[in-house]
Amino acid sequence: MNTLQSQDSVYRTDVLIAQDIDxxxxxxxxxxxxxxxxxxxxxxxxxTLIGRLLYDSKMxxxxxxxxxxxxxxxxxxxxxxxxxxxxxxxLAAEREQGITIDVAYRFFATEKRKFIVADTPGHEQYTxxxxxxxxxxxxxxxxxxARKGVLTQTRRHSYLAHLIGIRNIVLAVNKxxxxxxxxxxxxxxxxxxxxxxxxxxxxxFTPMPISGFKGDNVTDPSANMPWYSGSTLMAHLETVELDTxxxxxxxxxxxxxxxxxxxxxxxxxxxxxxxxxxNAGDAIRVLPxxxxxxxxxxxxxxxxxxxxxxxxxxxxCFADEIDCSRGDVIxxxxxxxxxADQFESTLxxxxxxxxxxxxxxxxxxxxxTVTATIHAPKYQINVNTLEHLAAKTLELNAIGVxxxxxxxxxxxxxxxxxxxxxxxxxxxxFTNATVAAGMLHFSLRRAQNVHWQALDVTRExxxxxxxxxxxxxxxxxxxxxxxxxxxxxxxxxxxSLGRHTFLLDGDNIRHGLNKxxxxxxxxxIENIRRIGEVAKLMTDxxxxxxxxxxxxxxxxxxxxxxxxxxxxxxxxxxDTPLEEAERRDVKGLYKKARNGELKNFTxxxxxxxxxxxxxxxxxxxxxxxxxxADLIVSNLLD
Amino acid sequence: MINTSSVNPDSLVTLTxxxxxxxxxxxxxxxxxxxxxKPVMLYSVGKDSAxxxxxxxxxxxxxxxxxxxxxxxxxxxxxxxxxLRDQMASESxxxxxxxxxxxxxxxxxxxxxxxxxxxxxxxxxxxKQALDHYKFDVAFGGARRDEEKSRAKERIFSFRSAxxxxxxxxxxxxxxxxxxxxxxxxxxIRVFPISNWTELDIWQYIHLENIPIVxxxxxxxxxxxxxxxxxxxxDDERFPLLPGETPVQRSIRFRTLGCYPLTGAVxxxxxxxxxxxxxxxxxxxxxxxxxxxxxDQTASMEKKKQEGYF
Numbered sequence: 019m020n021t022l023q024s025q026d027s028v029y030r031t032d033v034l035i036a037q038d039i040d041x042x043x044x045x046x047x048x049x050x051x052x053x054x055x056x057x058x059x060x061x062x063x064x065x066t067l068i069g070r071l072l073y074d075s076k077m078x079x080x081x082x083x084x085x086x087x088x089x090x091x092x093x094x095x096x097x098x099x100x101x102x103x104x105x106x107x108x109l110a111a112e113r114e115q116g117i118t119i120d121v122a123y124r125f126f127a128t129e130k131r132k133f134i135v136a137d138t139p140g141h142e143q144y145t146x147x148x149x150x151x152x153x154x155x156x157x158x159x160x161x162x163x164a165r166k167g168v169l170t171q172t173r174r175h176s177y178l179a180h181l182i183g184i185r186n187i188v189l190a191v192n193k194x195x196x197x198x199x200x201x202x203x204x205x206x207x208x209x210x211x212x213x214x215x216x217x218x219x220x221x222x223f224t225p226m227p228i229s230g231f232k233g234d235n236v237t238d239p240s241a242n243m244p245w246y247s248g249s250t251l252m253a254h255l256e257t258v259e260l261d262t263x264x265x266x267x268x269x270x271x272x273x274x275x276x277x278x279x280x281x282x283x284x285x286x287x288x289x290x291x292x293x294x295x296x297n298a299g300d301a302i303r304v305l306p307x308x309x310x311x312x313x314x315x316x317x318x319x320x321x322x323x324x325x326x327x328x329x330x331x332x333x334x335c336f337a338d339e340i341d342c343s344r345g346d347v348i349x350x351x352x353x354x355x356x357x358a359d360q361f362e363s364t365l366x367x368x369x370x371x372x373x374x375x376x377x378x379x380x381x382x383x384x385x386x387t388v389t390a391t392i393h394a395p396k397y398q399i400n401v402n403t404l405e406h407l408a409a410k411t412l413e414l415n416a417i418g419v420x421x422x423x424x425x426x427x428x429x430x431x432x433x434x435x436x437x438x439x440x441x442x443x444x445x446x447x448f449t450n451a452t453v454a455a456g457m458l459h460f461s462l463r464r465a466q467n468v469h470w471q472a473l474d475v476t477r478e479x480x481x482x483x484x485x486x487x488x489x490x491x492x493x494x495x496x497x498x499x500x501x502x503x504x505x506x507x508x509x510x511x512x513x514s515l516g517r518h519t520f521l522l523d524g525d526n527i528r529h530g531l532n533k534x535x536x537x538x539x540x541x542x543i544e545n546i547r548r549i550g551e552v553a554k555l556m557t558d559x560x561x562x563x564x565x566x567x568x569x570x571x572x573x574x575x576x577x578x579x580x581x582x583x584x585x586x587x588x589x590x591x592x593d594t595p596l597e598e599a600e601r602r603d604v605k606g607l608y609k610k611a612r613n614g615e616l617k618n619f620t621x622x623x624x625x626x627x628x629x630x631x632x633x634x635x636x637x638x639x640x641x642x643x644x645x646x647a648d649l650i651v652s653n654l655l656d
Numbered sequence: 657m658i659n660t661s662s663v664n665p666d667s668l669v670t671l672t673x674x675x676x677x678x679x680x681x682x683x684x685x686x687x688x689x690x691x692x693x694k695p696v697m698l699y700s701v702g703k704d705s706a707x708x709x710x711x712x713x714x715x716x717x718x719x720x721x722x723x724x725x726x727x728x729x730x731x732x733x734x735x736x737x738x739x740l741r742d743q744m745a746s747e748s749x750x751x752x753x754x755x756x757x758x759x760x761x762x763x764x765x766x767x768x769x770x771x772x773x774x775x776x777x778x779x780x781x782x783x784k785q786a787l788d789h790y791k792f793d794v795a796f797g798g799a800r801r802d803e804e805k806s807r808a809k810e811r812i813f814s815f816r817s818a819x820x821x822x823x824x825x826x827x828x829x830x831x832x833x834x835x836x837x838x839x840x841x842x843x844x845i846r847v848f849p850i851s852n853w854t855e856l857d858i859w860q861y862i863h864l865e866n867i868p869i870v871x872x873x874x875x876x877x878x879x880x881x882x883x884x885x886x887x888x889x890x891d892d893e894r895f896p897l898l899p900g901e902t903p904v905q906r907s908i909r910f911r912t913l914g915c916y917p918l919t920g921a922v923x924x925x926x927x928x929x930x931x932x933x934x935x936x937x938x939x940x941x942x943x944x945x946x947x948x949x950x951x952d953q954t955a956s957m958e959k960k961k962q963e964g965y966f
Contacts, residue, residue, distance in 0.1 A: 039934040043860060051673035125802045125854045132673040134852060146829045153831040262676070263668045275686040280719035288715075290683040290833070319717035327669045331682035331715070344690055368829050382834050385690070443834045450838035452828045 049127065050260060055136040055151045057179065058161030059171035063192045067161065067230030068124055068137055071252070074237040075126040121151045130256040145178065145415040146368035149455055152179055153441070156261045157186035159251075164197045164227070168210045174401045176211075180220050181364065181417070181457070183437060186258050187215075187223040190251060195229040199242040218404060226251060265328040269353035270294030270302075271431075271439060273384035274346045278333055286317055286333040287342055289385065292438035294350060296334070297325040301351035304342045305429035310351055311336040345386030347429040347439065355429040355439060358461030363422045364433075365392065367412035369446065369453035375411065375420075376573060379453065383442035386428055389580065390444070393421040412454075421462060425580040433457035480560035484518045488557035489654065490582060494569045494629060495592030496621050497607055498599040500638050500646075501566035504592060507647035509564055515655075520556055522549060524567040537618045543574050550578035557586060562654075570626040590650060591632040596621045598639065674861055681708075681849040682715040683833060684812060685796070688847050689722055691837035692794040695847075696753075698783075699725040701737040702913045703869050704798035706744075707850060707858055710867045712796075713748055724751035726795070728786055730778035731756060732767055732915035734891050736870050744868065755786035767917040768896055774915070784820045787844060794837070794845045802854045812851050818842035859936065863929045872910045874932055875924040879903035886920035911936070 034042045056064045124135040136151030152158060158179040162172055179187060189211055197203045208225045215223055226235055227246050234240035237252045249257075271292040278286040296302075296313060303310045316323040317333040326332045334348065342348070349355055367373055373392055381390035395418040398409035412418045433440030444454040481488045491508065493501040502523060509521045528535070532548055535541040546569055553563045569575050579587040599621070600608040611619035618624045629635075634653050636646045671679075688695050697712060699705050712721040725745055745752035760777040767774040787795060801810065811827050813835045828836050839845060850858070862869060872889075879890040881901050888895075889910075890903045895917065897903070908921035909932065926932045 035934055035937045039930045042937075043863065043930060043933065046856070047672060047674065047860060047864065049673050050670050051676050123801045123852065125852075127854075127856070132854075132857075150829045150831055154833075260670070263670050266668050275683070276690050276716075278716065278719055284718060286718075288686055290679055317717070319714040327671070329671045329676060329679055331679040331686070333717070380838065382836065385687075437832060441832050441834070443829075443831055443836060445836050445838055450836070450840060452830075452836045455829070455831045 045129075046127070049130065049132050051132050051134065052157065052255060052258070052260060053134045053136070053155050054157040054159060054255065055138050055148070055155040055179070055184075056159045056161060057138050057148055057151075057175040058192075059163070059166075059169050062161040062163045063230045064137060064161055067159075067190070067192065067228075067236070068135055070230045070233060070236050071133075071135070072124060072126050074233070074252070075128055121147045128252065128256055133255065145174070146366065146455075148175060148178055149182060149366050149368070152182040152184060153437075153455070155182075155184055157188065157255070157258060158184045159188045159190050160223075161190050161192050162207060162211070164191050164193045164200075164203060164207065167207050168214060170402050172211070173214055176215060176220060177218050177401045177404070178366075180218055181366075183434065183457075185222075185261065187220060188251070188254060189223050189225040191225065191227045192230055194227045194234060194240075194243065195232045199227070199234075199240070201243070201245045204246075224248070224254060226254070262329050265293045265436075266295055268293035268328075268436065270296050270300070270348075270350040271355065271436065272296070272332075272334065272348040273386070273438065274342060274344055274348060275385045277343055284335070285339070286315075286335050287348060288331070288333040289348075290331045291326060291328045292384070293328045293436055295325055295327050296332075296350075298322070302334075302336070303349050303351045303354050304340060305347045305349055305354055306357045306427050307341055307346070308354075309340040309342070311338040311340050313337075345384070347384060349429075355431050356461055357427045357429050359424045359427045360462045361422045361424075361430070362396075362419065362459040362462060364417065364419050364457045364459065365395075365412060365444075366455045367414060367416045367418075367453065368455060369451055370414050371446070371449075371451075371453065372414070373412040373420075373454070378425075378447060380445035380447060381422070381424060381442050381456075382445065383428060383430065383458075384439050387445075388428060389425040391423050392444075393423070395420040419459075422456065422458075430458055430461070432460055477558045477560065480558070482560075484560050486517050486560070486562060487586075488560050489562050489586050489588055490553045490557060490578070491562065491564045491588050491590055491650065491654065492553075492569070492575065492578065493564070493566045493590045493592050494575060494632075496594060496596060496599045496626055497568055497619070498602050498604050499592045499594035500643055501568075501592045503643045504636070504646045504650070505564045505566040507643055508650050511647055511651045512562060512654075515651075517562055518560065519562045519564060522553060522563060522565045522567075524565075527552075542618075543571070543577075546574040547577065550581050553578065554581050557582065568620050568626070570620045570624065572627045572629075575629065588634065588654065589629055589632040590634040590636060591629045592636050592638060592646075593628070594638045596626075674857060674864070677850075677853055677857060678711065678714070678861070680833070680852065681711045684835070684847065684849040685712055685715040685721075687835050688794050688796065688837065689716070691835075692845070694790070694792050695723040695794040695796065696726045696787075696790065696792040697721070697723055697796040698798070699727050699741070699752075700798065700913075701727070701733065701741045701744075701870060702798070703858055703862060703873060704800065704850060706867050706869050707853070707861055708796060708798045709744060709748060710865060711849065720749040723796075724753050726753045726755065726786060726790070726792070728779060728782045729754050729756045730774070730782070730915050731761070732774075732778075732894075732917060734870070734872055734889070734913060734916045734919075736872050737913060740868065740870050753786075753790065755782060755789070757782035757785055766894075767915050774918075778915075787820070792844065793839065794847055796847050796849060798850055799848045800853050800855070800858075801851050810848065810851070812848055813837060814846045814848065815839065816844050816846060820844070855936065856933070859929065859933045863933065870913060872913060874929065875907050875909040875927045877905045878908050878921070880906045880908060880921065887923065888919075889916055889921055891916040 056068060058064050122137040124137060126133050136155060138148040138151035160172060160176055162168060191204050191207050204227045226248055227243055228235040228251055230236060234242055235250045237250060239250055271294060272289045273292060274287045275289040278288050298313055298316055300313045301310060302313055313334050314337050315335040316326050317335060347355060375394040376391055378389045378391055381388050395409045395412055397406035398412060398416055398418040400407055401417060409418055431439040440458045442456045443452050444456060446453050493505050495501050505521055509519050512519045527549060532545050535545050549565060553565060556563045575589060603609060607616060610616045611622040620626050634650055697708060716722060727741060757778055765774055765777050811830045814822060815828060816822060837845060881888055881890060881903055887908060906923055907925050909924045909926060910919060910921050913919060924935055926935045
């Protein structure tokens with residue numbers, strides 16, 4: 019390697035530091051920051067390469083070097099030579115195993131830039147760590163051992179880097195010293211990789227032949243490979259375009275982190291600008307409410323700013339006192355984000371405990387945390403072959419595509435447009451572990467482009483006019499359990515007390531709104547969903563809504579519950595044993611079902627999932643319908 | 657320090673690395689305040705603490721930072737540190753809590769007679785006791801990933817079990833800038849907002865922002881003795897001189913500040929911040945060498961972390 023040149027560049031820096039520290043500081047102060055990851059298979063030489071970069075940029079001190087020399091002799095794998103890998107293999111456990119087991123971050127700077135390197139592992143079971151390291155990176159270095167060529171792990175890492183949205187990919191064909199710096203070998207590997215890369219959508223990458231161990235083409239051009247005329251690795255890292263500035267030309271988005279209220283005279287909304295530019299005087303819109311206002315001040319402790327850009331942490335004040343709280347997204351008034359509650363998404367599963375479709379998880383996106391359920395995956399992706407495989411769940415390190423439903427509409431963007439509002443994590447509600455990372459593709463509901471109309475007359479105002487609190491009294495139970503009878507009585511009693519009510523009856527709804535639906539499981543769920551939406555509108559209007567539907571499944575009742583504000587959904591279990599309901603058989607339906615004339619009849623050939631903890635439990639064997647109605651009314655008006 | 661007033665909003669702005677680091681640290685602090693019940697900022701009065709406090713004041717301005725400062729005191733810090741501590745607490749309008757492990761106090765534990773027991777009882781145990789005593793669920797710490805190998809792998813939100821242990825192999829994946837602050841009762845999280853800063857970043861930021869630091873970081877004539885290869889400053893009358901030892905006036909400064917009997921100084925004439933930075937850039941030994949606790953054995957910091965040292 020070209021030692022002279024290396025010493026020369028170090029020398030110039032030192033001279034500036036020694037002679038004019040203020041000039042040096044001034045220059046260093048204006049350096050930009052590049053974050054990158056290195057990935058490759060075990061033994062491709064990642065740690066050695068990073069050690070080399072640190073060494074060449076003079077980030078290794080004498081005492082570290084002394085310790086390194088001692089360690090190299092004791093546990094090193096390079097004989098009497100310095101084992102650079104020991105510089106970065108941090109944890110004691112790893113030293114013994116000789117592998118890197120977690121994401122480690124390293125720092126170095128050159129004349130032009132400051133760098134943060136995420137050293138990510140090559141072991142298959144640690145894919146989650148690579149995704150973690152890649153999530154904050156502008157660039158990925160994919161390492162290939164020149165003796166081995168493109169391996170399964172190379173494919174996996176390239177796919178993950180591309181999936182996580184890294185645009186700048188460097189293919190570093192390493193250990194060229196061990197293949198006699200052979201150009202033909204290098205070019206064969208690059209051609210092989212290009213074929214694979216194109217198949218997964220990587221159209222552009224920068225290949226280079228290097229030796230991390232010997233230093234060829236790392237900091238200095240290699241004298242051993244005169245046939246290579248491209249940049250050295252360091253020169254490429256110093257000049258490649260950064261992602262962060264690109265975010266500034268996108269529409270303005272600020273996920274609100276914290277509402278700043280030191281006193282009655284100040285109300286500010288703090289956050290890190292995800293994209294775009296904001297100026298004092300700009301009109302903004304708050305999502306999901308859709309309320310609008312104007313920015314009066316951009317506050318920092320260093321004084322108000324006339325404008326601020328993506329990447330800055332600031333505090334905004336508005337001209338109007340509009341509702342805005344943590345989790346909301348402040349957007350440019352004429353370019354709001356979409357708001358939706360059902361999405362197609364890629365998921366990377368990161369937990370030993372596999373995905374349970376339908377189970378509620380916390381979903382954190384931007385500064386908002388909501389409850390979400392993941393449907394059974396559409397498919398899982400074999401990252402080696404890129405085949406789509408059928409899957410019922412996702413296990414540790416699996417990558418798949420599934421539908422995600424949130425319990426309320428959230429402002430979002432597709433991940434490819436905006437990482438900050440399209441990337442999310444899933445958190446297990448019991449263990450609090452981070453179990454998955456996800457990337458939203460698009461929303462599945464047609465409502466995606468309908469922005470919520472912000473209404474001046476609120477639901478609270480409407481129910482206040484009626485001197486009541488809106489609620490849904492949701493009666494569930496077997497056919498013939500007495501739901502309609504009891505619901506009728508409850509409504510009469512409430513009406514006589516001056517309450518404004520509305521009774522949604524199953525049979526009546528099926529004659530109108532839902533006459534297109536049958537009795538398959540899917541139709542039953544859609545039936546309940548529509549009823550839930552209608553009930554929601556009526557509670558928005560300030561009414562007390564009563565419903566009397568069999569609604570046999572937990573999931574559908576919970577769906578409706580999740581649509582309502584906390585406390586407004588009152589689940590009432592009309593508990594009549596099957597024998598008793600069948601004995602009464604008011605409509606003669608049980609008889610028909612027993613005779614096979616009715617299919618999917620609850621209790622006969624379709625299950626009834628009794629509520630586990632209903633707000634009110636009515637045992638109809640113990641009381642009359644009149645007593646049951648009194649109990650419900652007194653519960654409601656307490 | 658962020659001043660974009662000269663920038664045309666129609667053109668792109670390349671934020672400097674310090675602007676990006678500052679914005680990231682502020683974002684982390686606001687996340688903690690939004691998602692925890694009772695956060696606290698550990699305040700050791702060193703240069704990293706000085707930057708942390710400065711960032712906290714920016715993050716919540718015009719409000720004062722909505723958490724107290726906690727100094728886990730060993731009673732053996734330099735006098736100049738106690739002075740700056742009290743001054744900064746009153747200036748920032750934050751509550752200052754000082755915790756001294758009552759057991760260590762009662763047993764008279766000191767760095768001269770008790771060796772590593774001193775750090776263990778005053779710092780490690782003291783910190784755990786203080787967090788339990790005040791029932792803090794999140795503690796901000798000023799650790800940086802560039803300081804030491806085991807720290808390079810730590811998350812920004814570092815989860816601790818109910819008995820304060822750190823499990824390196826079972827850390828939560830940390831993606832984008834989405835931090836998982838969920839935890840069960842009794843568990844806690846140590847949060848490191850300046851994880852991605854380097855020593856040079858810290859110095860440069862202190863310089864640019866004019867952040868008050870303990871004067872011991874810049875060189876002056878001070879009474880010293882050399883013992884076990886460390887250049888120690890005789891800060892008060894508790895320093896027991898060995899037979900034949902006489903304090904000698906030397907021009908020294910400190911690269912890192914801890915308990916004065918455990919913290920080695922370097923001989924230096926750098927009496928301004930740029931001069932300190934200059935020396936640091938030209939010097940060839942790593943920062944923590946001045947601290948005695950790392951030298952016991954390889955991976956000693958990792959062991960201490962598992963036991964609950966910060």
